[in-house]
Amino acid sequence: MRDSIEEISLSYNGGKDCLVLLILLLCSLSQHAQRTQSPLPTNLQSVYIVSPHPFTEVDDFVNDSITRYKLDLARYAMPMKEAFGVYLEEKRKVKAILVGTRRTDPHGETLTHFDETDKGWPKFMRVHPVIDWHYAEIWAVSISYSSLFSLF
Numbered sequence: 670m671r672d673s674i675e676e677i678s679l680s681y682n683g684g685k686d687c688l689v690l691l692i693l694l695l696c697s698l699s700q701h702a703q704r705t706q707s708p709l710p711t712n713l714q715s716v717y718i719v720s721p722h723p724f725t726e727v728d729d730f731v732n733d734s735i736t737r738y739k740l741d742l743a744r745y746a747m748p749m750k751e752a753f754g755v756y757l758e759e760k761r762k763v764k765a766i767l768v769g770t771r772r773t774d775p776h777g778e779t780l781t782h783f784d785e786t787d788k789g790w791p792k793f794m795r796v797h798p799v800i801d802w803h804y805a806e807i808w809a810v811s812i813s814y815s816s817l818f819s820l821f
Contacts, residue, residue: 677766683717693799715740715742717745743756750789765794767796777800780795
């Protein structure tokens with residue numbers, strides 16, 4: 670792990686891509702803890718940019734995720750650029766945010782696994798672990814593993 674867990678956050682909106690990111694993060698943290706004999710974090714920093722017209726089911730799932738996956742979730746009902754600015758002001762140690770963007774998403778075609786934010790945006794490293802995943806892979810992982818990780 671290049672950054673400490675205090676420097677990493679998860680962009681989490683309850684969608685399937687974000688759930689897969691959470692699963693990957695939990696697996697990585699578990700493996701890291703086993704290798705280093707270090708404890709798992711008590712909660713995971715995460716940020717939720719609330720949609721202007723959220724679905725009740727998504728909000729319910731996000732609320733369930735907070736408890737189930739021990740998320741320290743900060744919510745912002747404002748434009749994304751402004752929300753990330755406020756979040757990074759409140760969480761000054763955060764340097765990298767895991768994002769569920771895939772290559773087929775709007776503006777995803779030129780992204781790499783690690784990209785600094787664009788000029789004019791709050792500065793942090795955007796980490797795209799699933800950038801080259803296909804829709805079917807996202808669905809397979811989210812369905813297969815979501816119940817397994819409800820134990821954590």
